[in-house]
Amino acid sequence: MKRYFWSLIQKITELFGRFQSGGAYVLMFHNVCGDNEIPGDKSISVTASAFESFINALIAGDVRFALVSRLSDAASSGAVVITFDDMFLSAYENAVPLLEEKKIPYCVFISDRFIGADGYVSPEQIHKLSQSALCTVGFHSAGHKMLRGLSDDEAKNELVRTRLSGITGKSAEYFAFPYGSLYACGEKKARLAKGLYKYSFSTVSARCSAKLLKKRPYYLPRINVCGDNCSSIQKRLIKQSR
Numbered sequence: 001m002k003r004y005f006w007s008l009i010q011k012i013t014e015l016f017g018r019f020q021s022g023g024a025y026v027l028m029f030h031n032v033c034g035d036n037e038i039p040g041d042k043s044i045s046v047t048a049s050a051f052e053s054f055i056n057a058l059i060a061g062d063v064r065f066a067l068v069s070r071l072s073d074a075a076s077s078g079a080v081v082i083t084f085d086d087m088f089l090s091a092y093e094n095a096v097p098l099l100e101e102k103k104i105p106y107c108v109f110i111s112d113r114f115i116g117a118d119g120y121v122s123p124e125q126i127h128k129l130s131q132s133a134l135c136t137v138g139f140h141s142a143g144h145k146m147l148r149g150l151s152d153d154e155a156k157n158e159l160v161r162t163r164l165s166g167i168t169g170k171s172a173e174y175f176a177f178p179y180g181s182l183y184a185c186g187e188k189k190a191r192l193a194k195g196l197y198k199y200s201f202s203t204v205s206a207r208c209s210a211k212l213l214k215k216r217p218y219y220l221p222r223i224n225v226c227g228d229n230c231s232s233i234q235k236r237l238i239k240q241s242r
């Protein structure tokens, strides 16, 4: 019941967000699978060629890209911030080389739980990412659990206990909540990120306005991009950059 209630509230929030003008577009990718692969979860997958044409179309459409550390500027200019959650090997192999070649900044959110696991990036690959001036390595929790079911202490532990900093040699300044919806995370748990991270991100789909950056930097919206919506998002981004 609670799940439906919070999904409804999220839908209403997102609906109102569609009428909002101004703000950065923080895009969230997960799996960037091979063109002939059948993705396990279509709602978090794009194919490598769809990703490439998406990025090329944005470049041709003069869309600006920003580092997550420049989110405040991006919120005033309507720039795009590209993020990846979980850091599947597919994203490392099929998206990162293109972004590096085109000099487009991006941010990866990595959970301790998946470091070196089958289908995810290895510690060596994470270290390599952290050496790129274009890449920001953010944290995505220790165990990738839904924070809703945890006590405050357990949830806080999820936010701070990390071996990621041991790999990158620096502490992460940005965080993405696992699952990230209003139901999965919620205001109370989201507030735990306050003061721990410069910005932390949800999966509530909306633009990231300057007002939100000021008021709720601990629970900022992001727009999920997958095969089903990438061409409509592409059109929207190009239209607003004109």
Ligand SMILES: [Zn+2]
Binding pocket: 085, 086, 140, 144, 178, 179
């Ligand atoms: Zn995740």
